[in-house]
Amino acid sequence: MRIRSIKNRILTFIDEDLTTPDYITEAILDQIITDAVETIYEEIHDFVTQGILITRSGRLIYTLRELDPDAMMVKRVWNQSDKEPLRPISIEELDGSVDEWMRVSGNTPQFWYSVSHDAFGIYPKPTNGGDILMVEYLKWPDVLLADNDTPLLKEEDADLVVSYGIYDALIMQFFLDRALDIFTSFSGFFRDSKFREQTRKFQHQITERSSGEGVRTIPHGNG
Amino acid sequence: MATVKTIIDLALQRVGDEGLDDHTRAEVLLWIDEAYRKAASQAEHARTFTAMSLPPRHVWANTYDHEARLSAPAAASDITSGPYRKFTFTHESGKRECTYLWEAQSSVGETTTPGTRSVTQLWELSSGEGESVQTYRFSLNPTNSRVLRVWQNDRPVLSTTRNQLDNLFDDWWATVGLIRFYASSPDYAQYDLYEISTEYRQPYDNIGTKGLPTSFSGDRTYEIDSDTDSWGYSYAWSGEPQAHQNALPGIGRKFTFGPEDNYHYTYSWEGQAHRGETVTAATESSAVTSSFEQPANLEVGIPRFIVSPDRQYFPSPQWEVQGIPRAYASSDDNLLVYHQVLPTELVVESDELLMIPDQLHKYLVYFAVAMMMNRQGESYDPALSGHYFQRADRIIQLLSRYRMATRLNVRYERGRTRTRRDLAPNLPGMPSNFPLAPWVRR
Numbered sequence: 001m002r003i004r005s006i007k008n009r010i011l012t013f014i015d016e017d018l019t020t021p022d023y024i025t026e027a028i029l030d031q032i033i034t035d036a037v038e039t040i041y042e043e044i045h046d047f048v049t050q051g052i053l054i055t056r057s058g059r060l061i062y063t064l065r066e067l068d069p070d071a072m073m074v075k076r077v078w079n080q081s082d083k084e085p086l087r088p089i090s091i092e093e094l095d096g097s098v099d100e101w102m103r104v105s106g107n108t109p110q111f112w113y114s115v116s117h118d119a120f121g122i123y124p125k126p127t128n129g130g131d132i133l134m135v136e137y138l139k140w141p142d143v144l145l146a147d148n149d150t151p152l153l154k155e156e157d158a159d160l161v162v163s164y165g166i167y168d169a170l171i172m173q174f175f176l177d178r179a180l181d182i183f184t185s186f187s188g189f190f191r192d193s194k195f196r197e198q199t200r201k202f203q204h205q206i207t208e209r210s211s212g213e214g215v216r217t218i219p220h221g222n223g
Numbered sequence: 224m225a226t227v228k229t230i231i232d233l234a235l236q237r238v239g240d241e242g243l244d245d246h247t248r249a250e251v252l253l254w255i256d257e258a259y260r261k262a263a264s265q266a267e268h269a270r271t272f273t274a275m276s277l278p279p280r281h282v283w284a285n286t287y288d289h290e291a292r293l294s295a296p297a298a299a300s301d302i303t304s305g306p307y308r309k310f311t312f313t314h315e316s317g318k319r320e321c322t323y324l325w326e327a328q329s330s331v332g333e334t335t336t337p338g339t340r341s342v343t344q345l346w347e348l349s350s351g352e353g354e355s356v357q358t359y360r361f362s363l364n365p366t367n368s369r370v371l372r373v374w375q376n377d378r379p380v381l382s383t384t385r386n387q388l389d390n391l392f393d394d395w396w397a398t399v400g401l402i403r404f405y406a407s408s409p410d411y412a413q414y415d416l417y418e419i420s421t422e423y424r425q426p427y428d429n430i431g432t433k434g435l436p437t438s439f440s441g442d443r444t445y446e447i448d449s450d451t452d453s454w455g456y457s458y459a460w461s462g463e464p465q466a467h468q469n470a471l472p473g474i475g476r477k478f479t480f481g482p483e484d485n486y487h488y489t490y491s492w493e494g495q496a497h498r499g500e501t502v503t504a505a506t507e508s509s510a511v512t513s514s515f516e517q518p519a520n521l522e523v524g525i526p527r528f529i530v531s532p533d534r535q536y537f538p539s540p541q542w543e544v545q546g547i548p549r550a551y552a553s554s555d556d557n558l559l560v561y562h563q564v565l566p567t568e569l570v571v572e573s574d575e576l577l578m579i580p581d582q583l584h585k586y587l588v589y590f591a592v593a594m595m596m597n598r599q600g601e602s603y604d605p606a607l608s609g610h611y612f613q614r615a616d617r618i619i620q621l622l623s624r625y626r627m628a629t630r631l632n633v634r635y636e637r638g639r640t641r642t643r644r645d646l647a648p649n650l651p652g653m654p655s656n657f658p659l660a661p662w663v664r665r
Binding site: 057102 | 233236237266268269270271272372374376377378379530531532533534535537541554559561580582585604606607610621622624625626627628629630
């Protein structure tokens with residue numbers, strides 16, 4: 001569904017003129033659609049993209065800003081140079097397992113841990129840099145708002161943008177009851193979309209070959 | 224990145240008060256500041272590392288509790304800002320503050336007991352003798368919300384409580400040894416350490432008291448990474464550029480070492496001779512005064528990053544790398560604290576809210592709108608206000624999720640089935656005709 005269609009549907013629903021709307025202007029519509037797409041991305045964790053970070057010698061912590069200023073959350077880290085995934089861990093587990101883990105250096109990183117909402121670390125720190133880390137992460141969209149653009153959503157989820165846009169437009173005109181009805185239907189669509197996302201994940205898990213991993217062990221010393 | 228001004232504009236647009244008939248920008252600013260702090264404190268998402276020297280440093284020490292009200296800086300140069308330490312003990316219904324315990328005994332006419340030691344700053348423990356009755360306590364700057372983990376020389380320091388320390392150890396506040404535990408102080412703003420370390424450590428020391436640090440020297444080897452490799456003039460003595468009334472062209476480069484006791488020298492052996500040390504042959508090449516002789520990168524401008532193959536130099540906090548880095552610290556043989564931080568300064572319209580991604584600023588707008596609609600006036604609408612409050616709270620769940628990336632990512636697998644043999648070792652078995660012990664009944 002194109003942006004112009006989305007805008008026209010919103011304006012039509014709230015009884016605004018399509019060419020010269022009185023209250024919900026074009027600028028407000030742009031903001032509404034941006035908020036709608038961002039909200040959908042926040043709720044449906046189905047939009048994952050990949051980026052690259054290069055490890056540096058002696059460096060433990062990397063920020064999401066170095067990867068992508070619009071990165072939301074890291075999902076998976078893979079060492080492309082070694083063709084091995086980095087396993088998720090926590091700082092507490094590292095403290096409990098490895099003495100002076102911040103000083104341990106190794107040939108290749110094997111674990112990654114969350115430091116803050118916008119930074120993550122790797123263990124052990126690389127003795128020599130240059131490894132390519134493939135990072136899969138959730139990302140906020142670049143919302144393109146030209147009339148012929150389409151929001152970066154699956155076509156079956158485009159109705160969500162319209163629903164949210166109508167809700168937001170009604171809220172801005174202080175029509176709470178009607179807005180809440182639309183928001184309920186938006187949530188319903190959203191649940192369907194999440195269901196589709198979870199179904200895809202479930203199907204993927206069934207067909208995935210078991211890694212055969214047992215208890216997680218953390219190597220000590222140089223890797 | 225969007226500024227606070229944009230957020231205020233969006234909030235006023237939403238309630239239809241762009242003309243500021245019902246609300247002022249100043250009050251909307253306060254609500255946005257409140258929403259920002261609330262999101263950071265409840266989501267607990269903003270975390271950073273802070274390295275601290277041992278013994279713990281405090282910017283100033285106070286005698287009376289009321290002096291703590293002076294800790295809010297009136298000006299950037301106000302020395303009363305920063306972590307402070309009360310080194311006295313209150314007694315006599317709050318009328319007196321004593322430094323030594325014998326003063327309290329003497330003031331009520333009792334026989335005094337000598338022997339305790341008092342220090343104003345904890346680093347004074349590195350000189351002198353005697354046991355201190357004051358706790359060895361570190362403080363973090365006002366951005367700190369909650370300490371999560373502490374390391375000393377990169378080894379974990381475990382969390383405990385003062386009650387447990389009281390029950391387990393005598394004089395725990397004065398026992399010298401390896402720092403093993405930390406506990407919240409009674410006011411929960413500082414943290415007591417056990418055991419204590421009186422040795423004075425200072426990984427980085429500022430030479431000179433003004434300006435910004437531009438060069439580094441010490442046990443480690445530092446090299447400059449700068450694009451500036453030529454200069455307009457050379458000078459030997461620090462005061463020469465000013466002596467020429469700063470009228471010399473371009474950037475100046477000091478080609479001498481020092482000063483040491485106002486002594487500047489060209490070769491290292493001259494410095495050794497000046498200090499009365501054994502003179503060894505110079506290891507550096509001839510002094511370079513002009514860039515055509517040997518280009519060299521100049522330490523120009525503000526240091527923006529330090530790179531090492533052995534360790535990471537981490538800006539703290541990492542999302543507010545602005546201005547001049549004033550303090551450098553190391554976790555090597557010192558404390559490293561991993562803690563949650565909050566914004567402390569009241570935001571202004573030109574600020575960018577770096578602790579929260581731009582895409583989540585809409586929830587701050589919702590909070591401000593909720594507050595505007597909750598107030599008597601033209602936009603008063605409690606039902607709509609309640610709905611906006613509910614929408615605004617969503618930011619807390621989102622930010623909490625983003626900081627738990629690895630916890631959300633753990634893949635759970637069905638483990639192998641555990642049999643009884645796995646649960647407990649087999650008991651020794653006896654044959655059925657083995658005679659029973661007299662006290663066993665069949």
